[in-house]
Amino acid sequence: xxxxxxxxxxxxxxIREILNVVDKPGxxxxxGGLPSSDSFPCISVSDLDxxxxxxxxxxxxxxxxxxxxxxxxNRGLHVSADQVLILSGSQQGIDLVAKLMIExxxxxxxxxxxxxxxxxxFSLFGAEYQPFTxxxxxxxxxxxxxxxxxxxxxxxxxxTGHCYTTDQRKALAKACDxxxxxxxxxxxxxxxxxxxxxxxxxxxxMQQQNWIYQSSFSKTLAPGLRLGYLVCSAQLYPALSWxxxxxxxxxxxxxxxxxxxxxxxxxxGERMVSIxxxxxxxxxxxxxxxxxxxxxxxxxxxxxxxxxxxxRLLSDNPxxxxxxxxxxxxxxxxxxxxxxxxxxxxxxxxYIRLNFSHAGDDEIAKGLQTLSTLISAELD
Amino acid sequence: xxxxxxxxxxxxxxIREILNVVDKPGxxxxxGGLPSSDSFPCISVSDLDxxxxxxxxxxxxxxxxxxxxxxxxNRGLHVSADQVLILSGSQQGIDLVAKLMIExxxxxxxxxxxxxxxxxxFSLFGAEYQPFTxxxxxxxxxxxxxxxxxxxxxxxxxxTGHCYTTDQRKALAKACDxxxxxxxxxxxxxxxxxxxxxxxxxxxxMQQQNWIYQSSFSKTLAPGLRLGYLVCSAQLYPALSWxxxxxxxxxxxxxxxxxxxxxxxxxxGERMVSIxxxxxxxxxxxxxxxxxxxxxxxxxxxxxxxxxxxxRLLSDNPxxxxxxxxxxxxxxxxxxxxxxxxxxxxxxxxYIRLNFSHAGDDEIAKGLQTLSTLISAELD
Numbered sequence: 001x002x003x004x005x006x007x008x009x010x011x012x013x014x015i016r017e018i019l020n021v022v023d024k025p026g027x028x029x030x031x032g033g034l035p036s037s038d039s040f041p042c043i044s045v046s047d048l049d050x051x052x053x054x055x056x057x058x059x060x061x062x063x064x065x066x067x068x069x070x071x072x073x074n075r076g077l078h079v080s081a082d083q084v085l086i087l088s089g090s091q092q093g094i095d096l097v098a099k100l101m102i103e104x105x106x107x108x109x110x111x112x113x114x115x116x117x118x119x120x121x122f123s124l125f126g127a128e129y130q131p132f133t134x135x136x137x138x139x140x141x142x143x144x145x146x147x148x149x150x151x152x153x154x155x156x157x158x159x160t161g162h163c164y165t166t167d168q169r170k171a172l173a174k175a176c177d178x179x180x181x182x183x184x185x186x187x188x189x190x191x192x193x194x195x196x197x198x199x200x201x202x203x204x205x206m207q208q209q210n211w212i213y214q215s216s217f218s219k220t221l222a223p224g225l226r227l228g229y230l231v232c233s234a235q236l237y238p239a240l241s242w243x244x245x246x247x248x249x250x251x252x253x254x255x256x257x258x259x260x261x262x263x264x265x266x267x268x269g270e271r272m273v274s275i276x277x278x279x280x281x282x283x284x285x286x287x288x289x290x291x292x293x294x295x296x297x298x299x300x301x302x303x304x305x306x307x308x309x310x311x312r313l314l315s316d317n318p319x320x321x322x323x324x325x326x327x328x329x330x331x332x333x334x335x336x337x338x339x340x341x342x343x344x345x346x347x348x349x350x351y352i353r354l355n356f357s358h359a360g361d362d363e364i365a366k367g368l369q370t371l372s373t374l375i376s377a378e379l380d
Numbered sequence: 381x382x383x384x385x386x387x388x389x390x391x392x393x394x395i396r397e398i399l400n401v402v403d404k405p406g407x408x409x410x411x412g413g414l415p416s417s418d419s420f421p422c423i424s425v426s427d428l429d430x431x432x433x434x435x436x437x438x439x440x441x442x443x444x445x446x447x448x449x450x451x452x453x454n455r456g457l458h459v460s461a462d463q464v465l466i467l468s469g470s471q472q473g474i475d476l477v478a479k480l481m482i483e484x485x486x487x488x489x490x491x492x493x494x495x496x497x498x499x500x501x502f503s504l505f506g507a508e509y510q511p512f513t514x515x516x517x518x519x520x521x522x523x524x525x526x527x528x529x530x531x532x533x534x535x536x537x538x539x540t541g542h543c544y545t546t547d548q549r550k551a552l553a554k555a556c557d558x559x560x561x562x563x564x565x566x567x568x569x570x571x572x573x574x575x576x577x578x579x580x581x582x583x584x585x586m587q588q589q590n591w592i593y594q595s596s597f598s599k600t601l602a603p604g605l606r607l608g609y610l611v612c613s614a615q616l617y618p619a620l621s622w623x624x625x626x627x628x629x630x631x632x633x634x635x636x637x638x639x640x641x642x643x644x645x646x647x648x649g650e651r652m653v654s655i656x657x658x659x660x661x662x663x664x665x666x667x668x669x670x671x672x673x674x675x676x677x678x679x680x681x682x683x684x685x686x687x688x689x690x691x692r693l694l695s696d697n698p699x700x701x702x703x704x705x706x707x708x709x710x711x712x713x714x715x716x717x718x719x720x721x722x723x724x725x726x727x728x729x730x731y732i733r734l735n736f737s738h739a740g741d742d743e744i745a746k747g748l749q750t751l752s753t754l755i756s757a758e759l760d
Binding site: 001002003004005006007010011012013016019020032034035037040042043044045046048050051052053054055056057058088089091092094095099100101102103106117120121124125148180182209210218222223224225226235238239241242243245246247248249250251252253254255258 | 381382383384385386387390391392393396399400412414415417420422423424425426428430431432433434435436437438468469471472474475479480481482483486497500501504505528560562589590598602603604605606615618619621622623625626627628629630631632633634635638
């Protein structure tokens with residue numbers, strides 16, 4: 001049997017593999033990026049219009065595209081509804097952009113660390129990585145091999161929680177404008193802001209080169225609806241919409257209907273305020289529990305938004321956090337090892353990512369106490 | 381800007397492009413494969429369980445996978461639920477299989493003509509085609525370049541409507557077993573059977589090589605729910621499920637919930653009988669109208685199932701049916717030109733595909749009368 005060469009680079013997502021393991025009673029999971037199910041809206045659909053059940057437009061339903069374009073204008077990214085492509089979740093945007101841009105040896109600039117399921121897709125298509133950090137975007141300007149694509153999660157980054165400052169946003173846009181790479185901005189967490197910070201899309205600072213911006217309805221409405229969107233500079237739109245057509249014809253129409261209804265509901269603003277307040281409280285509970293249980297074992301920054309704490313374990317020797325995870329799962333606690341978030345996996349160890357939105361308050365205390373015991377033993 | 385090489389081969393689907401044009405009042409469309417909206421179930425969802433809104437398993441919801449496995453066993457294809465992968469519509473299966481198998485120069489055996497959106501995806505990934513017909517599968521056995529993948533729509537094929545005989549099914553399975561290619565069987569129309577014919581999956585006759593079988597809930601429930609599934613030989617499953625993970629994490633959970641509920645409903649059998657009877661009646665109305673209006677202008681076979689008539693225009697010279705379509709649209713009638721269904725586009729002309737399920741009875745008569753006038757003028 002002859003499989004395509006790319007399959008030799010295909011890896012399962014470590015997150016999804018862990019989620020399979022941890023989905024059992026009694027497990028305290030800090031592993032996934034699961035939104036709290038308390039935050040989900042009440043959804044009722046009665047006597048659904050037959051139009052929502054028929055084939056629909058590849059680009060998405062017109063009303064939802066209009067809504068997205070207006071919403072983005074309020075955030076400083078001025079696009080027409082014609083530039084909006086509704087996605088079957090923002091993971092699909094990563095797949096489409098990889099198809100558009102990446103083949104064997106394509107140079108892709110990515111933050112180190114970055115969202116691991118983006119690395120999974122980029123690697124499948126043959127990307128070679130040029131790692132950067134929010135502080136080193138200027139290095140992308142005069143590098144030897146200019147990247148074709150620059151991927152970033154600038155707002156409450158996954159996994160670090162970092163939010164780019166205004167200067168960092170401008171510097172990244174400038175680097176792409178100068179080196180000619182397409183900027184691909186992934187922005188699923190922007191609504192989950194607990195402290196004041198500049199969240200203007202980096203794409204809104206682009207002046208010359210092409211760009212793609214995407215976000216998701218998974219974090220603020222419900223992930224099971226699998227709906228997100230991308231917008232892009234006009235030149236890229238036809239190819240991306242044809243790739244969407246080839247990938248799954250069009251997005252789920254029932255989800256598009258439900259999401260638009262929720263976005264336009266009279267209580268949508270209130271609902272968002274209450275979700276964000278709930279997550280902020282969880283972040284603070286988690287931060288206090290971390291201070292109590294891990295203060296001498298790891299360092300971290302309290303994130304201004306998003307769903308994760310990113311910890312570096314205070315060890316003189318590298319800690320294999322995959323092995324630590326195996327021990328933790330035996331004690332009914334799960335987390336994400338840090339290694340898979342790094343474009344060059346061997347570079348970094350001793351990091352772990354902890355999600356604070358899913359576990360209950362009691363579970364947070366209990367789970368971090370367990371981790372504390374395990375990490376202490378590891379560091380001794 | 382450096383795009384991937386494959387983008388030079390990216391084409392929009394002619395069907396979706398035509399659907400954009402014909403979605404206007406007064407247009408009689410024989411173009412798409414749209415199921416009749418009369419056939420859609422009444423769907424109400426009240427107070428949705430929060431589990432249906434959370435992230436779910438890449439492979440699909442367990443109950444739905446069980447249902448699919450049992451249903452396939454009744455059709456002669458014996459698989460376990462572990463071999464079922466729920467898809468965001470069966471177009472997604474084509475994308476996943478292309479990623480699994482196809483890179484530049486990969487030999488792919490396809491029927492000529494075949495489903496054009498499969499050609500769209502295979503070509504994007506760099507396929508080279510080895511065309512065959514239901515009568516010539518034996519030619520695949522000792523060909524010079526054995527195909528890596530063999531794609532077939534054996535039951536009420538799109539566009540021809542052909543249903544493989546038992547002997548043809550066995551011969552195709554044997555050809556794949558002998559030449560070592562993976563058989564990819566696409567079976568969206570199998571429920572829409574109006575005459576008696578063998579519909580056992582060709583995959584059920586495979587004895588040695590790997591195979592992938594897929595079907596869809598779009599034709600018998602509702603396309604807007606974007607749900608289908610694939611099953612495959614066990615060896616291929618891990619890679620296909622990881623590719624699904626990378627493509628969109630998992631399928632829409634609300635759709636999975638609704639589809640399972642519909643499949644298990646007390647009236648599911650009755651509903652199916654009534655849908656099939658409705659389509660059969662439409663086929664017969666269409667067949668009679670064709671006899672009346674086009675008997676001396678074209679040849680066709682009345683299809684035993686599916687949604688299409690496939691006509692060859694009786695012309696001594698090749699008819700450019702793309703140009704004919706432009707004229708027809710001016711007269712408010714749309715159809716699918718035949719050329720894009722052929723793997724080597726230049727090979728064949730003078731074919732058109734007519735969908736009989738979407739237009740009303742009066743529209744069928746009026747639309748075919750218009751086509752008759754236009755085709756007569758063309759043939760003169």
